[in-house]
Amino acid sequence: xxxxxxxxxxxxxxxxxxxxxxxxxxxxxxxxxxxxxxxxxxxxxxxxxxxxxxxxxxxxxxxxxxxxxxxxxxxxxxxxxxxxxxxxxxxxxxxxxxxxxxxxxxxxxxxxxxxxxxxxxxxxxxxxxxxxxxxxxxxxxxxxxxxxxxxxxxxxxxxxxxxxxxxxxxxxxxxxxxxxxxxxxxxxxxxxxxxxxxxxxxxxxxxxxxxxxxxxxxxxxxxxxxxxxxxxxxxxxxxxxxxxxxxxxxxxxxxxxxxxxxxxxxxxxxxxxxxxxxxxxxxxxxxxxxxxxxxxxxxxxxxxxxxxxxxxxxxxx
Ligand code: RIB
Ligand code: CA
Numbered sequence: 282x283x284x285x286x287x288x289x290x291x292x293x294x295x296x297x298x299x300x301x302x303x304x305x306x307x308x309x310x311x312x313x314x315x316x317x318x319x320x321x322x323x324x325x326x327x328x329x330x331x332x333x334x335x336x337x338x339x340x341x342x343x344x345x346x347x348x349x350x351x352x353x354x355x356x357x358x359x360x361x362x363x364x365x366x367x368x369x370x371x372x373x374x375x376x377x378x379x380x381x382x383x384x385x386x387x388x389x390x391x392x393x394x395x396x397x398x399x400x401x402x403x404x405x406x407x408x409x410x411x412x413x414x415x416x417x418x419x420x421x422x423x424x425x426x427x428x429x430x431x432x433x434x435x436x437x438x439x440x441x442x443x444x445x446x447x448x449x450x451x452x453x454x455x456x457x458x459x460x461x462x463x464x465x466x467x468x469x470x471x472x473x474x475x476x477x478x479x480x481x482x483x484x485x486x487x488x489x490x491x492x493x494x495x496x497x498x499x500x501x502x503x504x505x506x507x508x509x510x511x512x513x514x515x516x517x518x519x520x521x522x523x524x525x526x527x528x529x530x531x532x533x534x535x536x537x538x539x540x541x542x543x544x545x546x547x548x549x550x551x552x553x554x555x556x557x558x559x560x561x562x563x564x565x566x567x568x569x570x571x572x573x574x575x576x577x578x579x580x581x582x583x584x585x586x587x588x589x590x591x592x593x594x595x596x597x598x
Contacts, residue, residue: 284311285530286400288390290347291523292320292407293330295364295506300406300432300523301331302495303581305338306588309531313401314343314393316386320407320452322359322368324349327407330368332377338495338588339595343393344379347386347411351453353547360448363509370505387414391422398425402530405460406432406523408449413456416463423465432526433457434471434555436543436568446553447472450545454553458545461555467566469543470526471555474536474572478525479518482507484578488585495588524581529569532580537571 287310291297304312315335317327328346335342350356367373382389390411394401403426405412412429415422433449434457440446450457461467482503489500503519511517529536542563546554 282309284309285402286311286313286397287402287404287530288314288316288393290316290318290386290403290405290407290411291331292318292322292327293334294321294368294407294523295370295502296519296521296523297321297406298330298334298369298502299499299521300527301334302338302499302588303524303527303584305340306495306591307531307584308591312340312342313397314345314389316345316347316390316411318347318386318407318411319349319356319359320449321364326367328381329375329377332379332381333375336377336379337498339592343382343389345382345384345386345389348414351408351410352413352455354453354455357452363506365505370502372502386411387418390415391419394422394425399427402427403429404526404530405429406526408452409433409456409460410453413459416459423463426465428466428468430468430470430526430529432470432475432523434469434543436471436473436541436555436557437570438473438476440553441472441476442553445551447555450555451553454545454547457555458547461543461545461566462563464564468529468533468538469566469568470529470536471569474569475520475522475525478521478572478574478577479514479516480521480578482517484582485519488582491586492589494592496585499585521577521581525572525577528577528580532576535573535576535580536569538567539570540565541568542566543568
């Protein structure tokens, strides 16, 4: 079966790094490109990290740097206490050898999606600023994207930055509201499901055993993330936000969805809150409201267990 073309818009970030290596390792996916955004780190660092992940996996794909700041509000300080100073836990001085695509993310997205009209699934797993800028720059793009699978929001559950807001929507609520209100198909993989996908640390030691190169890196960086969650939820686990969005592309059957028009509150105490919209003119979003966590774990581990084999195939081809 032909691999599904995707572009991941990302703020790497530990769970972003896992999701990107998961996509590189999954033969059902073809990663056409990575576009970067601020969020877990500043966008310059996100671009270095994305280039570095592609080099680490010997995966040839474009990397295009995105917006420096949110559409309207001031930028929030990156969550270094969650993902580490440079986004990969205690790893520092990340120096990729490749350079990014000269185009800014929204222009790269418009041109690349149009060159592959109807074929690309856009998978944002960070703040949605680049995607909102894409809509402003090229409104007709909604007719050329196959669909979006977005990690973000918290519709029927509390947020993770405030009790209302999930981090990606909190970091640019105006962008999130614009993207959710556009006329395209969205699968929204939010905290409603990702907060329940908690993998214990032995998952990562098993992956590292099976794939010492890629799995070993993931094991190393997720130690910092597990230490953070141990303080938050009192267990040595990783919340698998971004990997869940990638699973929802090829393994959509392990999720259950509910269709609701959504909007995002852009100011005040509830800023970043994703709510069911009264505006019935808004196209409904497919909101993931349930997930088979065991199936998610099995699929994630099976994909990452052969990450080094996939690497060897690319290097020896
Ligand atoms: O709220 C979780 C999301 O915010 C994830 O995408 C994580 O990487 C951060 O970007
Ligand atoms: Ca992310």
